[in-house]
Amino acid sequence: MRSLIAQRPIMAALSGLSRVCINRTAPIGAQLANSLVQGQRYASVKSQGAYKKKSKRGIPKKLGAKRTGDQYVIPGNIIYKQRGTLWWPGENCIMGRDFTIHAMATGYVKYYRDPARHPDRKYIGVTFEKDDVLPYPAHAERKRKLGRTAHQIRPEVAQPEISPSGIPFQITRVEKGEPDRLLRLRKDYSYREDNWRIGRLVQTTGLKIKRFRTRKQYFRHRRWRREREIEGQRKAAQRREELGDDAVKVVKQLSKKALKKAKKAGRK
Amino acid sequence: MSRCQSVARPLARQLQQRSVQQCLAIRSFNTTSSQLNAAASAAPVAEPTPLDLDPNTVLPEFEDALIKAGKMPVGSRRRRVALRSNPNSLPFEQLPYQAFQEARKILAADREQKVAKIKEEVEKIARVEAVEDSQFRGGPKMKATRLASLRKYVEELKIKADVNDPIVKKRFEDGLGDMNKPIYRYYAEKKWRSYDQRLITQRISQFHIVPDIIPKLVPTADVQLYFRKAKVAPGEIVDSIVSENPPRLRVQLFNPGERLVTVVVVDPDVPDVENDAFFKRCHYIAANIPLSPTDTSLPLSKIKGDDQLALPWLPAVAQKGSPYHRMAIFLLEQLPGERVDVAKVKELYASRDKFSLKSFQSKFRVRPFGFNMFRSVWDENTAAVMARHGLPGADIELRTARVHSLKGPVKLRGWEAKRQGPKYRQLWKYTKRIRGLSNARGWTKRK
Numbered sequence A: 001m002r003s004l005i006a007q008r009p010i011m012a013a014l015s016g017l018s019r020v021c022i023n024r025t026a027p028i029g030a031q032l033a034n035s036l037v038q039g040q041r042y043a044s045v046k047s048q049g050a051y052k053k054k055s056k057r058g059i060p061k062k063l064g065a066k067r068t069g070d071q072y073v074i075p076g077n078i079i080y081k082q083r084g085t086l087w088w089p090g091e092n093c094i095m096g097r098d099f100t101i102h103a104m105a106t107g108y109v110k111y112y113r114d115p116a117r118h119p120d121r122k123y124i125g126v127t128f129e130k131d132d133v134l135p136y137p138a139h140a141e142r143k144r145k146l147g148r149t150a151h152q153i154r155p156e157v158a159q160p161e162i163s164p165s166g167i168p169f170q171i172t173r174v175e176k177g178e179p180d181r182l183l184r185l186r187k188d189y190s191y192r193e194d195n196w197r198i199g200r201l202v203q204t205t206g207l208k209i210k211r212f213r214t215r216k217q218y219f220r221h222r223r224w225r226r227e228r229e230i231e232g233q234r235k236a237a238q239r240r241e242e243l244g245d246d247a248v249k250v251v252k253q254l255s256k257k258a259l260k261k262a263k264k265a266g267r268k
Numbered sequence B: 001m002s003r004c005q006s007v008a009r010p011l012a013r014q015l016q017q018r019s020v021q022q023c024l025a026i027r028s029f030n031t032t033s034s035q036l037n038a039a040a041s042a043a044p045v046a047e048p049t050p051l052d053l054d055p056n057t058v059l060p061e062f063e064d065a066l067i068k069a070g071k072m073p074v075g076s077r078r079r080r081v082a083l084r085s086n087p088n089s090l091p092f093e094q095l096p097y098q099a100f101q102e103a104r105k106i107l108a109a110d111r112e113q114k115v116a117k118i119k120e121e122v123e124k125i126a127r128v129e130a131v132e133d134s135q136f137r138g139g140p141k142m143k144a145t146r147l148a149s150l151r152k153y154v155e156e157l158k159i160k161a162d163v164n165d166p167i168v169k170k171r172f173e174d175g176l177g178d179m180n181k182p183i184y185r186y187y188a189e190k191k192w193r194s195y196d197q198r199l200i201t202q203r204i205s206q207f208h209i210v211p212d213i214i215p216k217l218v219p220t221a222d223v224q225l226y227f228r229k230a231k232v233a234p235g236e237i238v239d240s241i242v243s244e245n246p247p248r249l250r251v252q253l254f255n256p257g258e259r260l261v262t263v264v265v266v267d268p269d270v271p272d273v274e275n276d277a278f279f280k281r282c283h284y285i286a287a288n289i290p291l292s293p294t295d296t297s298l299p300l301s302k303i304k305g306d307d308q309l310a311l312p313w314l315p316a317v318a319q320k321g322s323p324y325h326r327m328a329i330f331l332l333e334q335l336p337g338e339r340v341d342v343a344k345v346k347e348l349y350a351s352r353d354k355f356s357l358k359s360f361q362s363k364f365r366v367r368p369f370g371f372n373m374f375r376s377v378w379d380e381n382t383a384a385v386m387a388r389h390g391l392p393g394a395d396i397e398l399r400t401a402r403v404h405s406l407k408g409p410v411k412l413r414g415w416e417a418k419r420q421g422p423k424y425r426q427l428w429k430y431t432k433r434i435r436g437l438s439n440a441r442g443w444t445k446r447k
Helices: A002-007 A009-022 A028-038 A043-048 A195-205 A215-243 A256-267 B003-030 B033-042 B060-068 B077-085 B098-130 B139-162 B166-173 B182-194 B196-206 B342-348 B357-364 B382-388 B422-430
Strands: A078-081 A093-095 A101-103 A107-113 A122-127 A148-152 A170-173 A181-185 A191-193 B222-227 B230-232 B248-252 B259-272 B277-291 B297-299 B309-311 B325-334 B366-376 B396-400
Touching: A078 A122, A093 A122, A191 A195, B098 B139, B139 B182, B166 B182, B182 B196, B196 B222, B196 B366, B222 B325, B222 B366, B248 B325, B259 B357, B277 B325, B277 B342, B309 B342, B325 B357, B357 B366
Parallel strands: none
Antiparallel strands: A078 A101, A093 A101, A107 A122, A148 B396, A170 A181, A181 A191, B222 B230, B222 B248, B248 B297, B259 B277, B259 B325, B277 B309, B325 B366
């Protein structure tokens, strides 16, 4: 019993109550209220330190800056992890789904403010040169890098149409009312469509699988719906106010069962 | 559905269908348009009647011939057909509705008032002009301000006099408005500002035209772009074979008077592989082109004069793998009465690369007032276009440069990677698949 009480403060309080009940000198109601308000705990419980124990540490989320100012980063590097937008993505940076700031170019991290863009947002940017200062002047040309290398285009090697066994490498199956299918010769001398082409067939059906194409669209829809609801509620409240209290007749939604019951009661 | 209903339904449906068909038959008797269309589709080429030569009553099949002859069809097709069926109808302003005629009287009275006011103001201007500069209270500066404000007020009154006239509005909507008159320019500008101006401003900011090519640009004229007779929306990606020949611009000015204009086409996205950057290339320069609110067509291929064309059209091409090229078309206004020295332009910009519109602007004292753009990417026709015009780089492909990780190479892990040494010679036939290096088909890592 003791150990149980030690583990659970509520149980301890209850046990306190039960003791109070035995004491007949004070009115029971007052005693009950006292023990609840004061939260009586006895020495034996206190000595075990049950209520002083802090909850165990949670899993660390490891938020915060992962790269300091002027540190070198490459595309995709995480610069800052956060809940919400403590920092906003600036020059050559993007924000991920969980508000993480990533670098989009090789360069040096800069933490800065840009009052021309927003009066009180803090930005993280990446500059190509270490000495550059962000924000750049408003009417200066943007600094951009090509980030590509030149390669010779390889001429396409012509494939023979007929295989050594005398049958064509690929044939087209034409079926009325269906898109043309390109079947290719396989190692086992069967003709089969490429898997990636089969995957593309879904697009020809015009089926709509998801209501929203992207997660972003869904969230935008949810936001707009919420705004509409709030607007509607506000208008309804306004209308109620205009009509006055007596004009409003609240129709409570009842289930079928409840309706039936009410009907029955009325008949009696 | 009950039994009798289920029996009766197909019968009823048939009856309904029949009645619908009958109705259709009756309607086709009455309407002219469907009948005429049907007749046209049956006999492909009919002789044009005199009504078909009139832009107010031309039928759709004769529109092309009329446009070629230089006359644009007026109004909607529906209206044209209606006018054909009832040629002797009353003119709009004589419609016999009492309220309409009363309203017209009120508008006419208002116009009279405005015209009287204009007369008064013009007289006032003449009086102010007659006073000598030194005699005017506040000096010559004050006199100039006073005159400017009076003239502005007169212009305002001119628009207010006609702005409520339904005939004026109709003429504008039919495309018959005379752009020498302030009211039609006012309507045209209002229409432009309602959509096209907003669109072009958005394109200027979203494609970063403003900091990339010039520091400031506020368009004040409507510039539309046409390739092969088809209108191209600002920022659209145009096939390289289509943009091989210079486009036609349709420029609508909203302020009166003729002026000289310079056209410059710039591509700010030419890849510079050596410096890992981009530079700007000039694709076209023509100067001293006269423009006024009434002549709107500006075909770049028709500009050939020695004192006009400085740099001929260079087709818009993008190398394979390069990001899209923005082709920015600028219209720049020259100072009144001043001509651009085309020979000097030719000499300065013989090499089209590393062009700067900002320096061009300051050298030749021109001010940008109109803008449009299209985009160009590598497509199946680009190589042929480049070959035809002797442009290099068709055989070169740009690939994204690999950025290597900042972390060092990781030692290979796993059962198979551990058993690669000669100690495990007897296992070699089983230790072929190492992650990142090989798979069942063989060695995958490129050397």
